[in-house]
Amino acid sequence: xxxxxxxxxxxxxxxxxxxxxxxxxxxxxxxxxxxxxxxxxxxxxxxxxxxxxxxxxxxxxxxxxxxxxxxxxxxxxxxxxxxxxxxxxxxxxxxxxxxxxxxxxxxxxxxxxxxxxxxxxxxxxxxxxxxxxxxxxxxxxxxxxxxxxxxxxxxxxxxxxxxxxxxxxxxxxxxxxxxxxxxxxxxxxxxxxxxxxxxxxxxxxxxxxxxxxxxxxxxxxxxxxxxxxxxxxxxxxxxxxxxxxxxxxxxxxxxxxxxxxxxxxxxxxxxxxxxxxxxxxxxxxxxxxxxxxxxxxxxxxxxxxxxxxxxxxxxxxxxxxxxxxxxxxxxxxxxxxxxxxxxxxxxxxxxxxxxxxxxxxxxxxxxxxxxxxxxxxxxxxxxxxxxxxxxxxxxxxxxxxxxxxxxxxxxxxxxxxxxxxxxxxxxxxxxxxxxxxxxxxxxxxxxxxxxxxxxxxxxxxxxxxxxxxxxxxxxxxxxxxxxxxxxxxxxxxxxxxxxxxxxx
Amino acid sequence: xxxxxxxxxxxxxxxxxxxxxxxxxxxxxxxxxxxxxxxxxxxxxxxxxxxxxxxxxxxxxxxxxxxxxxxxxxxxxxxxxxxxxxxxxxxxxxxxxxxxxxxxxxxxxxxxxxxxxxxxxxxxxxxxxxxxxxxxxxxxxxxxxxxxxxxxx
Numbered sequence: 001x002x003x004x005x006x007x008x009x010x011x012x013x014x015x016x017x018x019x020x021x022x023x024x025x026x027x028x029x030x031x032x033x034x035x036x037x038x039x040x041x042x043x044x045x046x047x048x049x050x051x052x053x054x055x056x057x058x059x060x061x062x063x064x065x066x067x068x069x070x071x072x073x074x075x076x077x078x079x080x081x082x083x084x085x086x087x088x089x090x091x092x093x094x095x096x097x098x099x100x101x102x103x104x105x106x107x108x109x110x111x112x113x114x115x116x117x118x119x120x121x122x123x124x125x126x127x128x129x130x131x132x133x134x135x136x137x138x139x140x141x142x143x144x145x146x147x148x149x150x151x152x153x154x155x156x157x158x159x160x161x162x163x164x165x166x167x168x169x170x171x172x173x174x175x176x177x178x179x180x181x182x183x184x185x186x187x188x189x190x191x192x193x194x195x196x197x198x199x200x201x202x203x204x205x206x207x208x209x210x211x212x213x214x215x216x217x218x219x220x221x222x223x224x225x226x227x228x229x230x231x232x233x234x235x236x237x238x239x240x241x242x243x244x245x246x247x248x249x250x251x252x253x254x255x256x257x258x259x260x261x262x263x264x265x266x267x268x269x270x271x272x273x274x275x276x277x278x279x280x281x282x283x284x285x286x287x288x289x290x291x292x293x294x295x296x297x298x299x300x301x302x303x304x305x306x307x308x309x310x311x312x313x314x315x316x317x318x319x320x321x322x323x324x325x326x327x328x329x330x331x332x333x334x335x336x337x338x339x340x341x342x343x344x345x346x347x348x349x350x351x352x353x354x355x356x357x358x359x360x361x362x363x364x365x366x367x368x369x370x371x372x373x374x375x376x377x378x379x380x381x382x383x384x385x386x387x388x389x390x391x392x393x394x395x396x397x398x399x400x401x402x403x404x405x406x407x408x409x410x411x412x413x414x415x416x417x418x419x420x421x422x423x424x425x426x427x428x429x430x431x432x433x434x435x436x437x438x439x440x441x442x443x444x445x446x447x448x449x450x451x452x453x454x455x456x457x458x459x460x461x462x463x464x465x466x467x468x469x470x471x472x473x474x475x476x477x478x479x480x481x482x483x484x485x486x487x488x489x490x491x492x493x494x495x496x497x498x499x500x501x502x503x504x
Numbered sequence: 505x506x507x508x509x510x511x512x513x514x515x516x517x518x519x520x521x522x523x524x525x526x527x528x529x530x531x532x533x534x535x536x537x538x539x540x541x542x543x544x545x546x547x548x549x550x551x552x553x554x555x556x557x558x559x560x561x562x563x564x565x566x567x568x569x570x571x572x573x574x575x576x577x578x579x580x581x582x583x584x585x586x587x588x589x590x591x592x593x594x595x596x597x598x599x600x601x602x603x604x605x606x607x608x609x610x611x612x613x614x615x616x617x618x619x620x621x622x623x624x625x626x627x628x629x630x631x632x633x634x635x636x637x638x639x640x641x642x643x644x645x646x647x648x649x650x651x652x653x654x655x656x657x
Contacts, residue, residue: 167512169564173519173557180526180550187543192533194543195526222586225616226579391617395610395628398586402593402609403640410647415594419587426583430575431515449546461539 004132007358011131014359015366020064023056024363027065028370031072036080036382042073046333059341060356064363066337067317070330071367074313075119075375078306079382082111084397086216092309093436094277098294098301109241111302112379114251116372118307122259123368126314129263130361134322134350146454147465151472151479153448158479159278161437168486171437174428178438181206182445189453201413210405210414211442214421215428215435217401221394222422223429241379247299254284254304262308266315276312277305278440314364321349321357509570516562520555527551585616601649602641606633 014020027049034045049069053062074092081092082099095115102111144152161171184195185205196202243251261283262276284304285294294301313330320331343349343356350357405414428435459465467473507513527548536542564570589612597605607629614625640646 167561167564169557169561170512170515170519173515173554173561176550176554176557177519177522180522180547180554183526183547183550187533189541190534190543192543194533194547195529218586218590222579222582222616225582225586225618389619389624391614391619391621392624392628394617395613395625396632398589398613399606399609399632399636402590403636403646406594406597406648407640407646412594412597415590415597419591422587422590423583427518430511430578431518432511432573433515452546453541456538456541459539461537463538 007354008131008362010354011358011360011362014060014355015064015363019058020061020359020363021366023061023065024068024367025370025374027068028072028367028374031069031074032076032079032371032374032378033072035073035076042070042077042330045073045076046070046330050333050337053337059338059343060359062337062341063334063356063360064367066334067360067364068367068370070313070334071119071123071310071364071371074310075116075371078115078119078309079112082115082302083108083382084393085220086397092277093439094281094305095302095309097281098296098298101295101297102299102302105297107297107299108383109379110243110247110299112382113241113243113376114247114299114303115306116375116379118251118255118258118303119310120368120372121255122262122307122309122311123314123371124365125259126263126266126311127361127365127368130315130318130321130364131358134318134361143471145469145472146451146458147469147472148475149451150448150455151466151475153444153451155475155479156278157437157440157444158482159282162282162482162486167432168483170433174433174435174438175441178441178443179445179448180441181211181438182442183449185446188446188450201411201417205446206417206442207405207408207414208439208443209408210417211421212439213401213405214418215425215438217397218418218422219425219429219435221398222426224390224394241383243299250299251303254280254300255307257283257287258304258307258309259311262311263315265308266312267318276308280304280308310368317361317364321360505566507565508567509565509573510575511573512561512570513565514575516558516560516565518558519561520558523551523554523556523558525551527555582616585612589613589616597648599649600652602636603633603650604652606636 015024030049031042031045034049035042046066046069050066053065056062056065077092078095078099080086081095082103085096085100099111099115102108157175161168161175182205184202186193186196186203193203258276258280261280265276265279281294281301281304284298284300285291288294288298288300290298316331317334320334338344343353401418402415405418406412408414425435428438455465456463465472466476528551530544530547530551533544533547534542535544535548538545589609592612593605593609596608610629610632611625614620614628641650
């Protein structure tokens with residue numbers, strides 16, 4: 001405990017210097033401003049702003065600012081998910097389910113406020129957890145062999161499929177299609193360019209942002225424009241900004257649970273923050289006294305996943321900081337930023353550069369505090385976005401999307417690539433196929449193949465390895481139970497009724 | 505045998521085509537064995553799974569328990585204009601620069617709305633041009649040509 005306190009004191013003395021706190025604030029502000037733009041998620045935001053930190057001389061300041069950008073962008077992304085139903089990244093897909101429904105019913109203010117409060121609480125707890133458990137927690141990740149990683153991803157996908165609207169088989173097919181789309185590009189093992197049709201740009205694979213923008217951004221715009229008669233107008237019913245006491249009370253437990261589950265799953269590689277928000281949603285729906293409200297604007301469906309999301313985003317730093325392994329695309333960018341400043345990420349950072357290590361960790365808490373201070377007053381401003389008529393808003397969304405797509409590689413190729421995904425997204429909508437599971441598969445495709453390959457190489461082609469290893473067997477067992485539950489006649493009927501109500 | 509759910513029917517066809525396509529495509533690469541997976545192994549496996557799921561969904565479209573659903577009307581006009589606007593943007597950006605590209609994007613996209621208003625569109629273009637200049641060109645220093653090549657050269 002003494003060691004922890006002295007470490008935190010060292011961190012705090014690093015994080016609250018004038019320079020660092022200023023850049024942390026700038027990072028949070030820029031991150032929110034850009035992250036709030038529809039179709040631009042944390043990854044695109046950090047990628048865009050990364051060059052701005054190259055010129056900084058102190059790597060600690062640069063990393064603190066980048067981390068600030070990350071939280072800012074994440075919160076901004078949740079704002080967009082709630083207000084315009086456009087998730088900037090997979091982990092805020094869940095937020096659209098109930099957040100957007102709340103906005104439609106004039107409760108955008110409470111949704112945003114609860115999201116900010118939940119995120120701050122989760123961020124505080126997660127920061128403390130990182131500080132306390134970074135060294136021992138890394139050993140959990142050590143216990144994971146390739147078979148466990150693979151089993152974990154299967155579990156995550158099945159959980160996502162169970163959550164999706166409508167037909168289980170269709171959602172499962174969407175995950176598999178996502179995995180296949182993730183295969184496009186150069187195979188890391190053999191160096192063979194797969195399904196690239198000799199297009200040089202395709203050998204690097206398809207960007208997540210391109211898929212998300214095409215399917216969610218453009219697909220959504222086209223579908224909205226098509227509905228000529230009853231287009232949604234928010235203007236008349238913005239409602240109050242802060243949550244009522246009742247809403248607040250309803251959110252407290254989901255925030256606690258979301259924080260706990262998000263922190264735990266965030267450590268695990270392979271889309272930790274995604275699993276956290278999906279699992280939290282599933283748990284809240286399960287525990288709720290009125291599960292039929294979920295998907296129609298239940299505040300618990302925002303509070304839990306948003307807390308889990310932020311806790312996971314935070315604890316996903318643990319494997320990066322302690323093992324030097326980036327577990328999410330965002331962490332991969334952080335690793336790149338460290339390398340640029342001549343810091344080799346890994347266990348040695350904690351001992352060789354304690355001010356940087358602990359400074360970064362405490363700055364996470366400072367960043368979250370700044371975020372909540374900055375955003376609670378701005379909620380009114382974000383809501384004003386809703387009162388802009390759609391005919392003015394959608395060209396602007398379109399513009400941000402194309403510029404976002406262009407800025408990934410400074411190349412119009414990625415802009416062109418959004419077109420087939422827009423067509424696909426539209427087709428999916430027409431055929432009642434939920435696109436969120438596809439995105440999850442798409443992100444995990446390459447990792448999943450890699451872990452399957454490694455597990456099978458170690459077991460010499462024996463598939464039983466997944467059930468003879470206890471951790472892996474447990475996770476696959478849970479996945480199987482989930483599938484069985486979905487197919488049990490009583491539940492299948494109830495599920496169908498619940499979804500039918502939503503569509504009505 | 506009567507088709508009950510047309511959306512499921514075509515979704516099944518779509519998944520089957522994708523699955524079969526990826527499975528056949530992966531045969532171009534070395535497949536290998538479970539212990540020594542080649543680049544074709546995992547995609548082949550997934551492709552077969554997807555094709556089978558497609559067949560199951562297709563079959564489900566005939567099931568008497570399935571609800572009666574038609575495919576809603578396709579908005580060709582909106583699709584064409586929105587995708588056309590994006591394609592046009594990407595096409596002209598390298599040669600004509602960001603200012604021309606943004607203007608074209610907004611004009612074409614605005615026509616897709618059934619409540620198109622000229623005044624709003626002109627204001628949108630001006631506001632978005634100024635904002636794009638400040639945020640993307642000055643603020644983020646994104647790399648793209650500002651003006652058409654024949655003017656700036």
